[in-house]
Amino acid sequence: xxxxxxxxxxxxxxxxxxxxxxxxxxxxxxxxxxxxxxxxxxxxxxxxxxxxxxxxxxxxxxxxxxxxxxxxxxxxxxxxxxxxxxxxxxxxxxxxxxxxx
Amino acid sequence: xxxxxxxxxxxxxxxxxxxxxxxxxxxxxxxxxxxxxxxxxxxxxxxxxxxxxxxxxxxxxxxxxxxxxxxxxxxxxxxxxxxxxxxxxxxxxxxxxxxxxxxxxxxxxxxxxxxxxxxxxxxxxxxxxxxxxxxxxxxxxxxxxxxxxxxxxxxxxxxxxxxxxxxxxxxxxxxxxxxxxxxxxxxxxxxxxxxxxxxxxxxxxxxxxxxxxxxxxxxxxxxxxxxxxxxxxxxxxxxxxxxxxxxxxxxxxxxxxxxxxxxxxxxxxxxxxxxxxxxxxxxxxxxxxxxxxxxxxxxxx
Numbered sequence: 001x002x003x004x005x006x007x008x009x010x011x012x013x014x015x016x017x018x019x020x021x022x023x024x025x026x027x028x029x030x031x032x033x034x035x036x037x038x039x040x041x042x043x044x045x046x047x048x049x050x051x052x053x054x055x056x057x058x059x060x061x062x063x064x065x066x067x068x069x070x071x072x073x074x075x076x077x078x079x080x081x082x083x084x085x086x087x088x089x090x091x092x093x094x095x096x097x098x099x100x101x
Numbered sequence: 102x103x104x105x106x107x108x109x110x111x112x113x114x115x116x117x118x119x120x121x122x123x124x125x126x127x128x129x130x131x132x133x134x135x136x137x138x139x140x141x142x143x144x145x146x147x148x149x150x151x152x153x154x155x156x157x158x159x160x161x162x163x164x165x166x167x168x169x170x171x172x173x174x175x176x177x178x179x180x181x182x183x184x185x186x187x188x189x190x191x192x193x194x195x196x197x198x199x200x201x202x203x204x205x206x207x208x209x210x211x212x213x214x215x216x217x218x219x220x221x222x223x224x225x226x227x228x229x230x231x232x233x234x235x236x237x238x239x240x241x242x243x244x245x246x247x248x249x250x251x252x253x254x255x256x257x258x259x260x261x262x263x264x265x266x267x268x269x270x271x272x273x274x275x276x277x278x279x280x281x282x283x284x285x286x287x288x289x290x291x292x293x294x295x296x297x298x299x300x301x302x303x304x305x306x307x308x309x310x311x312x313x314x315x316x317x318x319x320x321x322x323x324x325x326x327x328x329x330x331x332x333x334x335x336x337x338x339x340x341x342x343x344x345x346x347x348x349x350x351x352x353x354x355x356x357x358x359x360x361x362x363x364x365x366x367x368x369x370x371x372x373x374x375x376x377x378x379x380x381x382x383x384x385x386x387x388x389x390x391x392x393x394x395x396x397x398x399x400x401x402x
Contacts, residue, residue: 057276
């Protein structure tokens with residue numbers, strides 16, 4: 001059977017998203033993202049909401065926050081605490097892995 | 102299709118009341134939520150619990166499900182009795198992030214979620230892609246199989262496979278997303294980049310860590326040591342009296358990107374196995390002539 005070679009798609013690195021793009025990406029409303037920023041869960045670049053740019057780990061964090069709210073009903077404050085604890089946990093796991101060599 | 106035992110999934114009796122069902126679901130959701138518990142097993146358990154709760158929390162769906170349970174045998178190839186769905190009116194199922202539930206659920210409980218207008222709506226697709234660390238250094242092309250939710254005539258959602266090859270740009274970072282522009286009919290594909298675990302290299306932010314085994318004489322005398330890096334072989338100079346656990350930093354040889362990180366080689370000193378008389382004599386000479394007690398401060402002399 002002939003194997004067809006897939007055409008390679010070019011990809012852009014999505015480095016940053018503005019507020020509207022992030023809302024669409026996370027399927028949440030603007031007010032929720034603003035609340036996450038108010039709680040320090042996300043820290044976008046830029047002074048005003050219209051200037052906000054969410055880079056790299058902020059995008060991943062926003063998506064996680066959206067899922068935690070939707071699936072577990074957690075509020076912004078709780079989500080902030082959970083994400084911080086999870087980062088710390090992952091850091092410790094990496095440290096343990098290094099010492100186990 | 103396979104019959105789903107929702108009461109068993111949640112671990113409740115079939116006559117459990119609403120609050121018991123809610124409590125059971127919440128406990129499982131907390132424990133197996135994929136954001137807290139990475140890994141495919143947790144995700145499967147979370148999906149199963151969500152599906153079970155979706156049916157059992159809704160009085161109409163639960164009644165219909167209980168009737169199905171009582172209707173007959175539930176072995177492997179389950180078929181609902183004809184016309185069973187008449188007499189129930191199901192409200193809309195809450196959407197669940199692009200993933201279909203089991204065949205059992207989709208066939209029996211999924212209601213038409215999209216009206217005619219939304220059927221034409223172009224939706225972006227999200228997925229996660231596991232990238233090898235070497236790909237990050239050189240760029241690469243990777244084949245990907247996406248699960249695309251697809252709606253048939255009767256409004257049921259099925260997952261279709263979509264295969265495509267995507268270019269991994271050099272220097273992409275974990276947590277970044279790659280966008281593949283859609284061709285109009287399909288939406289964009291957004292891929293979250295995650296690094297596949299590597300037997301030799303451990304990423305930490307922009308830096309990379311690895312173990313570098315050296316012989317006792319290399320550590321003691323210092324000198325040139327060849328070591329692998331994701332970009333290729335490199336000769337490094339280790340200092341005399343290198344200690345075990347010492348970290349050697351190779352600046353700028355970490356993960357590439359806007360900010361390139363460093364590569365850290367963690368020294369481990371490995372003794373050669375003693376298998377010949379000559380080898381034994383070397384070590385016996387060391388024991389005689391090098392006065393060194395690593396346990397001096399432990400109070401056992």
